[in-house]
Amino acid sequence: MLNQRATELGSAPNKIRELFAYGLKRKAEIGEENVFDFSIGNPSVPAPDAVAESIAELIKEPPCALHGYTPSPGAAGPRQAVADNISRRFGIDATADQVYLTAGAAAGLAIGIYAITNPGDEIMVIAPYFPEYAVWAETAGCTTIEVPAHEPDFQMDIDAIDAAFTPKTAGIIINSPNNPVGAVYTRENLEALAALLSRKEEEYGHPIYLISDEPYREITYGAEVPYVPTLYKHTIVCYSYSKSLSLPGERIGYIYVSNLMDNAKEVYTAVSGAGRALGFICTAVLFQRVMEKCVNEPSDVEAYRANRELLTKGLSELGYEFVEPDGAFYLWVRALESDDEAFCEKAKAHELLLVPATCFKSHGWVRISYCVSADVIKRSMPAFKALMEEYK
């Protein structure tokens, strides 16, 4: 018999991708300029020139060494570059032997969740959230416990997290800047979480791990994004260069098991074993080297910043309510009726492709991805206006 769970996962419609596919079809029907596709989070800012320049240099090297296997956690140079980058930026003494390169944050999360749990454990997530967290928790034999964020600012609700704790809680996943909300957790909010987790460690007599999913760390508009390992010792950072260097398809990121942890070596060992268990050999090696060369390239957020201004100004004037977007390239807008899926269907009639909150295990809101050309935002305003009028 085929694997039942894999069959279900393989059959489950991915609504975001379906919407994106609908958009492509619709554009072919009525013209590209008449469809306002805010469905997906593919960076619209090109990778820095340094990426192509690095590749052009690297392919002059002898091919056997260039394309050969690296150790599972990655080659020495790229891991050292990550450690140096962390040390320089966040003032902690990060070492390369605590850095494990991964095929993007997705692999990092799947590996990290597996490493810190045993079957039967619980992993806490803050809803709305990236739904694959629950998939990877289930692969590890764990249950996902959803704790709704505090509305309408979508900071973490510390009391709700406290209430959701059980002796089976192995860890919690946080994502700031946040997909889908665009919120950035304040230092105060993170400190409150850290204090709670420390209390729970004391209470239960074992570590509670904090997995910090950070693909949007560099995509911010002025808000502070505190470095979580400096606030809580049992932190595992899952980072990705997908957004910061606009390389989502190349699958390059890392797990950093904080050096500030008392049992850092043991956690790193479990991470290595989890990577092996899940079928990872090493991260694609050319992009390990590209990352090494480009790790200090600044992220270009100006286009996203301009889009954010255009979109928030436009939607404000039309009377839409949204969460102040401090980071990432998503705007979280309150649906004009409680059924967000029905709202998105009505938006579709105006050629507006929005993702309902139900895709992120929440409800009553929609996600607008503004990693698009500014022109799409400008031309979409009459459609948003007409949609609003429909509800008046």
Added chain:
Amino acid sequence: MLNQRATELGSAPNKIRELFAYGLKRKAEIGEENVFDFSIGNPSVPAPDAVAESIAELIKEPPCALHGYTPSPGAAGPRQAVADNISRRFGIDATADQVYLTAGAAAGLAIGIYAITNPGDEIMVIAPYFPEYAVWAETAGCTTIEVPAHEPDFQMDIDAIDAAFTPKTAGIIINSPNNPVGAVYTRENLEALAALLSRKEEEYGHPIYLISDEPYREITYGAEVPYVPTLYKHTIVCYSYSKSLSLPGERIGYIYVSNLMDNAKEVYTAVSGAGRALGFICTAVLFQRVMEKCVNEPSDVEAYRANRELLTKGLSELGYEFVEPDGAFYLWVRALESDDEAFCEKAKAHELLLVPATCFKSHGWVRISYCVSADVIKRSMPAFKALMEEYK
């Protein structure tokens, strides 16, 4: 608590890598030319020039599209290129929608095993075998049933496979050309396996899947390597370009769910779901495109062929017994005492780095990787001679 299994996997010494590391240290001590490192299977033939040329062309494309996400099974063009290659070479009508690109054969195997099993099932393997098969089977909650190959030709022992079947058997993994033995299964041997599996399908009333692990398909020296899907319908091919294009670190390969299968679509759905469950998003996209451009490049086996001649001639003259190496770049040599680990230790004293059969769940033999420079082989002969004399 940290994951117990991941901790064990992360702590388990990888003997082959340890040997390789010892070799590097030893070379530093006594000079590179005095250590004969036959431990690892990193291709010594460089990637074809077409690889660097393709990359140089590709980086002229607009970066957002070039480095963007593809659908999980891969971009349309590369998948079509694989399907066309299979159709042309093996005379079956392979379609792109049955091709799922993977991060090498390792990811393909982890995904394939997960897809065709449910927890509690059994997966059969032919010993000696690549030990990670058992790791991935365990990740899927399955038990690995080892069936020793027929000695001394190391073809499959069909009667032993028959005897090992139980109602829990979900599938069997085969690997021809074989790592570590270098044997290629004959058409007759494969046909006998196919006949057995068909009988078992009838007997148990459900499909028995055959996973054909084929990273060494192109590395052969004249022997026929029959295309398994043409012999048995429920075949899943796990292919890799690691060896054929000398790109092991770039992690590019594929799963092909044979179109000749009655339930091909269902199996493919389970494969897609298994990829999701294990944390794979898509295969690194630049190398999807490189593969698309280089898929029909011939593999350069001449250096391996020359090494094979040198090594087999030399060891024959010294009186060593080995399996006739029809494919891959491994020679499987009988240890000169029953304890292969002790034999390898003695070889080490002669600066010969050989991998004991116990690393592949077998015993009494050693693996020699001859993907090295011809010079290493030539200069190693006095050491092999001295080792033989020690046992006389």
